[in-house]
Amino acid sequence: MFKSLTSTLALTIGLSVGLSASLPASANNASHSIxxxxxxxxxxxxxxxxxxxxLSNREFRTSALVAEHLRELGMEVQTEIAHTGVVGFLRGGKPGPTIALRADMDALPVTERTDVPFASTAVGEYRGNEVGVMHACGHDLHVAMLMGAAEYLAGIQDDLAGNIMFIFQPAEEGAPGDEEGGAELMLEEGIFAEHTPDAVLGIHVWSAGNTGQIGYRRGPLMASSDRFEIRVQGQQTHGSRPWGGVDPIVAAGQIITNSQSIVSRQIDITKAPAVLSFGIVEGGVRNNIIPDEVYLEGTIRNFDMDNRQQIFEKLTHTAEHTAQSSGATAEVTIHEGYPVTSNDAALVDRLMPTTLRVAGEDNVHENALVTGAEDFSFFANEVPGMFVFLGITPPDQDAASAPSNHSPYFYADEDALKVGVELFINWVVDYPQQ
Structure with missing residues (x-):
């Protein structure tokens, strides 16, 4: 999860006012507990x-474990979806809606630095290099929670109104190299074709929240994530005679500077925030040689899909014309990544009584916008979706300073697992009644 996410992100801790005052009668139902x-x-x-x-698209052992568990529970099971994805389908004993629950399965190329007795010593290959592999974003917790919810719900199958899809998704962190993967590929391969869910629900553990805290948000929650490349072409010459060629370093510097005005001056950020950042600047081999080319690479984040397209267009225009003013050329390539992760407001409101009841009103907070990205967004673009954060930093620790998701020191308090499992269960049970 959370591409380029930093540890400065934190849960907002102000409760939405008036939620408990408008709870429907079903909010008083007893919760299902494991x-x-x-x-x-x-x-x-x-x-x-x-x-x-x-690692992503290599979740062979994980998917085999999941598939075996779902089959033991008597579900209809599909495997090898988007390479290693697994989908279980549970038919309730009564008519009703179909609800999809999603967990991502892949780990990260991170060498674990925690001292837990079950710390990872695994290694894998990433971009041609041998790397440590770690569940530094908590996808192991997601899989375990959904396996637990599947077991409980299969045990009350006859009493369930409707059906449940259990989606165990590979490659949320991004497919390696030129491979395809993740939620987008699962949809392309038709997981919603035969059984289109009425809603899709997801939980992501979150080190910036204390154990059991739930961060929700109506509408946009997580940013779109797109990568851009700019190749600035000049003409090589000796550093002592810059007039003898075209300097792509100067042109690249002007492109970097001028591009900062796209968000600050050319996009209506009253609609939604946006970020345009350069992360790679490469060019030249010697101090006294002006090179032919400079390579730039960066990321774009935003929370409005119309703004997203405008940023693409304005970045291309700015780079090309800035380079041209120096006698250079600029070739811009934009690689579209994950769209905005946006929660269906009606779905959030429908399940809010359940969320409050299961997690406790004091633990449910409206979340700040998160500039990290999630490919749950693809599912939520197909059907109404709700994605929430589950805090996993022990209550006696300051969550704001806890090691962030993707850190080699990432740590999860396992007491949060029960909360996540019971949210999945009760959302499913309550949805037809709300």
């Missing part, structure tokens, strides 16, 4: 997965 035995099974699954992490 047994201590099932909670321990979820913890055991999580620790096993944490000790055996797998």
């Amino acid at each position: 047994s201590a035995q099932l909670e321990q099974r979820v913890i055991d699954w999580r620790r096993d997965l944490h000790q055996h992490p797998e």
